[in-house]
Amino acid sequence: MAKAAKIEVEDGNIVASLQGFFKALLEDGEINALLVPQHLPMKNTVMPTLVTDPEKLNGTDPLAPAFPLNAAKVVSKLTRKPVNGKVAVVLRPCEIRAFIELVKLKQGSMEEVVLVGVDCLGAYSNIHYSRFVGEDSADSTLSFCQNFLEGKGTAFEEFDVSSACKACEYPVPENADLLIGLLGVDINDHLLVKANTPKGTELLDSLGLPATGEPKERKKAIDDLVAERIKYRDQMFKETSEATSNLEKLNFYLADCVNCYNCRVACPVCYCRECVFVTDVFDHEPSQYLRWAEQKGIIKMPTDTVFYHLTRLAHISTACIGCGQCSNACPNNVPVMELFRTIASGTQKAFEYEPGRSLEDEPPLSVFREEEFSELTGGKD
Amino acid sequence: MSDKEPIIVAFVCNWCTFTAADLAGTSRLVYPQNVRLIRMMCTGMVDPKYVIKALLQGADAVLISGCHPGDCHYINGNYKARRRVKLLKEILPRFGFDERRLKLTWIGASEGNEFAEIIKEMVAEVKTLGPSPVKEQMVL
Ligand code: SF4
Ligand code: SF4
Ligand code: FES
Numbered sequence: 001m002a003k004a005a006k007i008e009v010e011d012g013n014i015v016a017s018l019q020g021f022f023k024a025l026l027e028d029g030e031i032n033a034l035l036v037p038q039h040l041p042m043k044n045t046v047m048p049t050l051v052t053d054p055e056k057l058n059g060t061d062p063l064a065p066a067f068p069l070n071a072a073k074v075v076s077k078l079t080r081k082p083v084n085g086k087v088a089v090v091l092r093p094c095e096i097r098a099f100i101e102l103v104k105l106k107q108g109s110m111e112e113v114v115l116v117g118v119d120c121l122g123a124y125s126n127i128h129y130s131r132f133v134g135e136d137s138a139d140s141t142l143s144f145c146q147n148f149l150e151g152k153g154t155a156f157e158e159f160d161v162s163s164a165c166k167a168c169e170y171p172v173p174e175n176a177d178l179l180i181g182l183l184g185v186d187i188n189d190h191l192l193v194k195a196n197t198p199k200g201t202e203l204l205d206s207l208g209l210p211a212t213g214e215p216k217e218r219k220k221a222i223d224d225l226v227a228e229r230i231k232y233r234d235q236m237f238k239e240t241s242e243a244t245s246n247l248e249k250l251n252f253y254l255a256d257c258v259n260c261y262n263c264r265v266a267c268p269v270c271y272c273r274e275c276v277f278v279t280d281v282f283d284h285e286p287s288q289y290l291r292w293a294e295q296k297g298i299i300k301m302p303t304d305t306v307f308y309h310l311t312r313l314a315h316i317s318t319a320c321i322g323c324g325q326c327s328n329a330c331p332n333n334v335p336v337m338e339l340f341r342t343i344a345s346g347t348q349k350a351f352e353y354e355p356g357r358s359l360e361d362e363p364p365l366s367v368f369r370e371e372e373f374s375e376l377t378g379g380k381d
Numbered sequence: 382m383s384d385k386e387p388i389i390v391a392f393v394c395n396w397c398t399f400t401a402a403d404l405a406g407t408s409r410l411v412y413p414q415n416v417r418l419i420r421m422m423c424t425g426m427v428d429p430k431y432v433i434k435a436l437l438q439g440a441d442a443v444l445i446s447g448c449h450p451g452d453c454h455y456i457n458g459n460y461k462a463r464r465r466v467k468l469l470k471e472i473l474p475r476f477g478f479d480e481r482r483l484k485l486t487w488i489g490a491s492e493g494n495e496f497a498e499i500i501k502e503m504v505a506e507v508k509t510l511g512p513s514p515v516k517e518q519m520v521l
Binding site: 313 | 451
């Protein structure tokens with residue numbers, strides 16, 4: 001059913017071609033607004049913007065290697081209640097996967113959105129991106145994409161894209177309604193745009209772009225990239241497992257954590273409206289701290305650091321889509337993403353669950369069956 | 382009780398295992414005193430963080446025990462508990478907590494004997510594991 005067309009590219013400027021494409025989408029497509037990452041007019045930083053005026057798309061740049069936040073939460077805010085209109089949202093694959101998790105948790109709806117996904121080449125941490133972009137928004141994006149697609153990698157000065165991106169085995173937004181492809185595509189000639197669903201087809205048809213097929217190089221380009229990412233990922237799992245294999249090591253791993261809970265705020269799938277760790281459940285009696293201190297003669301303040309991370313692992317590791325925003329948000333460089341993905345690989349496997357794959361898959365802790373896991377009670381019922 | 386004696390924190394449901402524990406007591410069955418019973422209305426109320434907190438606070442083991450499948454007074458609380466135990470057994474051993482430090486059982490209201498037996502078995506097993514890793518070090 002997939003239907004593909006070309007977004008033509010002039011002078012190798014894929015940023016400008018995409019801007020033209022989004023402008024046409026907002027002018028001719030049956031949509032009321034577009035959520036898309038843009039360089040802000042007042043500073044060269046990239047943020048999701050909600051645009052209704054096609055003339056206000058000049059800074060649009062979803063290919064910029066910037067990932068300030070996981071926009072799944074923004075889309076959840078936009079779709080919590082009906083707006084009587086349609087919004088096209090331009091997202092990275094991991095944002096789409098996180099949003100699918102939120103929809104399953106009834107914290108968002110697919111009804112009025114069209115998901116536009118872009119092949120993801122990775123992104124720098126917020127701090128590194130601001131160094132990377134310098135004064136030159138469009139040119140920095142162009143050279144990033146060109147270097148990547150020519151096999152020159154993504155390193156810049158002494159840094160590289162985030163480890164979450166290096167370990168991400170989902171660079172292609174397969175579950176988008178409309179997919180914009182770069183991998184294996186001759187980007188000096190065109191970008192690929194592919195409709196995966198009836199919603200996507202409807203939008204694509206309204207644009208009257210020249211039809212094309214999927215280039216035959218694309219599959220291999222994707223397979224190679226995924227293989228490289230999986231290799232990095234598995235090494236990361238191995239190293240992180242070793243670095244946290246007992247309580248002493250876990251303490252060391254988390255020693256720089258100051259319980260700011262930024263990682264939870266940044267996490268798109270940390271779904272509780274109010275996290276128990278910031279409620280008065282954790283406003284312990286002052287005398288309680290002294291009693292705890294007396295048990296071993298010493299406690300670290302604030303307390304409950306390991307408790308917090310283990311609880312968050314229990315609550316959301318089955319839904320972790322590996323976006324790395326937890327690490328991006330950490331003021332103290334705690335490798336949170338590495339820990340969460342490593343543990344998530346086990347919990348997701350235990351329930352044969354792949355978060356963000358499909359709306360049909362039920363989140364493991366929202367369902368249960370009469371006959372399952374009887375080994376936990378020694379086979380006795 | 383000496384310092385060496387293991388402590389087991391047991392989250393038991395009011396309708397089945399708590400009643401069984403009560404029965405074991407009134408029937409004067411002998412079982413080790415290592416267990417600290419926490420009465421819950423249903424095992425479906427046992428949030429994973431209760432288990433994590435008990436272990437991080439120095440419990441040598443945690444028992445969750447409720448009604449047999451099909452007997453839960455809230456219909457399916459025990460099935461939810463079972464999934465959460467499955468989840469915790471996937472997480473905790475990664476950080477060096479022996480998987481045997483968390484146990485799930487079904488003990489009906491009339492099964493005072495079973496309750497006493499399970500506690501005996503569990504205490505013996507936990508003794509072979511030695512004290513919880515939490516006891517020996519500061520936990521952040
Ligand atoms: S735990 Fe970290 S990597 Fe996983 S979804 Fe949340 S923010 Fe992303
Ligand atoms: S963001 Fe970093 S310091 Fe803050 S709670 Fe998370 S791990 Fe700890
Ligand atoms: S009432 Fe006993 S397990 Fe639910």
